[in-house]
Every structure is written in C-alpha cells, then in structure tokens.
Amino acid sequence: MAKAENEIQSMLSKGMDPKELPWYEPTIDEIPEPAKTILENYSKIPSDRVLQHVVDVRERAYSVFPYPCIGSFRFLDLSIPQSPVYAEVLQRLKSGEKLLDVGCAIGQELRQLVYDGVPSENIYASDLRRDFFDIGYDLFADHETLNCNFIVADIFDSDSELVKKLTGKVSIVNAASFFHLFPWDKQVEAIKRVVTLLRPEPGSLLIGRQAGRTDPEDPDDKENAPGNYRHDLATWKRMWEQVERETGTRWQVDSWREDWQGVDKGFDKYHANVESFKLRFVVRKL
Numbered sequence: 001m002a003k004a005e006n007e008i009q010s011m012l013s014k015g016m017d018p019k020e021l022p023w024y025e026p027t028i029d030e031i032p033e034p035a036k037t038i039l040e041n042y043s044k045i046p047s048d049r050v051l052q053h054v055v056d057v058r059e060r061a062y063s064v065f066p067y068p069c070i071g072s073f074r075f076l077d078l079s080i081p082q083s084p085v086y087a088e089v090l091q092r093l094k095s096g097e098k099l100l101d102v103g104c105a106i107g108q109e110l111r112q113l114v115y116d117g118v119p120s121e122n123i124y125a126s127d128l129r130r131d132f133f134d135i136g137y138d139l140f141a142d143h144e145t146l147n148c149n150f151i152v153a154d155i156f157d158s159d160s161e162l163v164k165k166l167t168g169k170v171s172i173v174n175a176a177s178f179f180h181l182f183p184w185d186k187q188v189e190a191i192k193r194v195v196t197l198l199r200p201e202p203g204s205l206l207i208g209r210q211a212g213r214t215d216p217e218d219p220d221d222k223e224n225a226p227g228n229y230r231h232d233l234a235t236w237k238r239m240w241e242q243v244e245r246e247t248g249t250r251w252q253v254d255s256w257r258e259d260w261q262g263v264d265k266g267f268d269k270y271h272a273n274v275e276s277f278k279l280r281f282v283v284r285k286l
C-alpha cells in the first residue's frame with residue numbers, strides 16, 4: 001500500500017470520520033462539463049436527476065477509500081479530453097491501438113473515450129480495487145454495454161494480470177492523480193512498469209496529470225523523503241532522466257502547470273501549506 005494511503009489509513013485508525021477529512025465536500029453545486037453531458041447523453045440519466053445520482057454514487061466510492069479526488073469531486077474534472085494530444089489519441093484508438101488507464105478508479109476517462117467513438121474493446125483499465133469498477137458501472141449506467149477490459153492489479157506486482165496481459169501491448173497510458181500517491185522511488189518503479197507496458201517503439205505515449213507543488217522536497221534527502229512526492233516541472237523532468245538511465249530508453253517529456261479550477265479548487269486543502277498546481281504531462285517515446 002502506498003504511503004499516502006497509509007497516512008489516510010492512519011487518520012482513519014485514529015477514529016477520524018472520513019467525512020471530517022479536509023477534502024470532503026458533502027455535495028456539489030453543479031456537474032462540470034463534459035462530465036454532465038456524458039452522464040446525460042451517454043448514461044441517459046435524466047438531467048434533473050444527474051446531480052443527486054452523482055452525489056449518491058460518490059458516497060459509495062468514498063466509502064471504498066476516502067481519496068481526496070473522490071471527496072472533493074475532482075474525479076468529475078476529466079483529464080483526457082483536456083490533453084493537447086487528445087485528437088491524436090482518439091484517432092489512434094479508433095485505428096485499433098490500445099490505451100490503458102492506470103489507477104482508473106471509477107473510470108470516468110474511459111467513458112469520455114467511448115462517448116467520443118473509441119471502440120471500448122481497445123480500452124484497458126486497471127486499479128488495485130475492484131469495487132471502484134462496479135461503482136463506475138453504476139455511475140455511468142453501462143454494465144450491459146461497456147466492453148472495456150478491467151484488470152485488478154497492483155502496479156508494483158510483477159506477476160499481475162496487468163503484466164501478463166499487457167506487457168509491450170499498449171500504445172497509450174493515461175495516469176491521472178496516480179504517480180503522486182507514491183514516494184520518489186516508488187514513482188520511478190511505477191513509471192518503469194508503464195515503460196514496459198507500452199509498445200517498445202517511437203510514438204508510445206504517457207499522458208496525464210497530477211498534483212504538483214512549488215519548492216518540492218529535495219529528492220536526494222532520503223531521510224526526510226515524503227510519502228507522496230509532489231513534483232515541480234524540474235523534478236518531474238529529473239525523474240524521467242533517471243528512468244531513461246535505468247531503462248536505456250529515451251523520452252520527450254513535455255509538462256506544464258495549470259491552476260486548480262472549478263471542482264478542483266477545494267482539492268488541495270490537504271496540503272494547504274504549500275503552493276499547489278495541476279501538473280500536466282505528455283511523454284512520448286523517442
């Protein structure tokens with residue numbers, strides 16, 4: 001289990017009600033786009049019921065594990081369609097290439113892809129917790145229709161179904177709010193796993209976003225290494241240089257910062273003492 005999760009677990013074991021954790025919002029004023037359109041047009045939830053439906057299903061997801069992204073409704077801020085390479089991603093998946101959403105939780109990104117015309121058979125999604133998959137089916141009302149391939153797997157398990165089925169097979173990996181769960185060394189390990197899941201040819205892509213921060217911790221200070229390392233653009237690049245050295249592969253690393261907005265705004269109350277931003281990335285194999 002990642003140390004960030006241990007920290008949340010330790011708050012819970014001290015008797016803290018998950019709803020008292022700083023990121024928990026009891027409800028939301030409105031569902032942001034494009035999530036609203038997907039729930040209305042893809043899931044066919046009547047528009048006057050969408051908000052209550054989301055709040056109800058979100059409660060169930062939060063009881064599986066009280067992640068900040070679930071407690072703050074940040075999962076409604078879809079990452080994939082905001083990527084500058086989204087048009088390329090759609091075109092490649094429609095031509096038969098395969099995408100993996102790693103640490104997908106309830107799988108909101110997959111629904112966007114399917115809504116935009118990607119055959120669901122070309123989409124793989126993995127997570128540590130199967131319960132999130134079932135909750136995702138209920139949220140998007142697509143148990144009977146969605147043919148994405150869901151795989152329960154720990155990214156650090158070299159014997160997992162993920163490794164057995166997908167090593168060298170996917171062209172695109174999406175990772176949203178994922179690597180930041182782990183300390184530096186585990187992030188390197190997780191990224192190396194992604195490197196081996198991707199097809200070993202130029203053009204393979206890793207896209208996504210995560211919480212970043214200004215003035216990150218010194219990666220060389222192992223004694224005080226944080227349980228969930230937050231990068232700025234320089235440390236993210238530095239991590240990739242380490243991955244390149246250790247895997248003998250080369251990558252073009254594009255990353256940039258964006259402000260938290262909308263449903264994101266309340267997210268970083270957990271780290272209120274640091275200046276936080278959304279770190280977005282497109283990493284392409286050379």
Ligand SMILES: C[S@@+](CC[C@H](N)C(=O)[O-])C[C@H]1O[C@@H](n2cnc3c(N)ncnc32)[C@H](O)[C@@H]1O
Binds near residue numbers: 075105154156178181
């Ligand atoms: C913060 S959530 C992000 C979910 C989703 N990608 C999003 O953007 O809303 C992180 C997800 O990673 C999963 N996870 C945590 N540790 C993992 C591990 N070692 N291997 C695979 N998945 C893991 C969690 O179960 C959770 O669903």
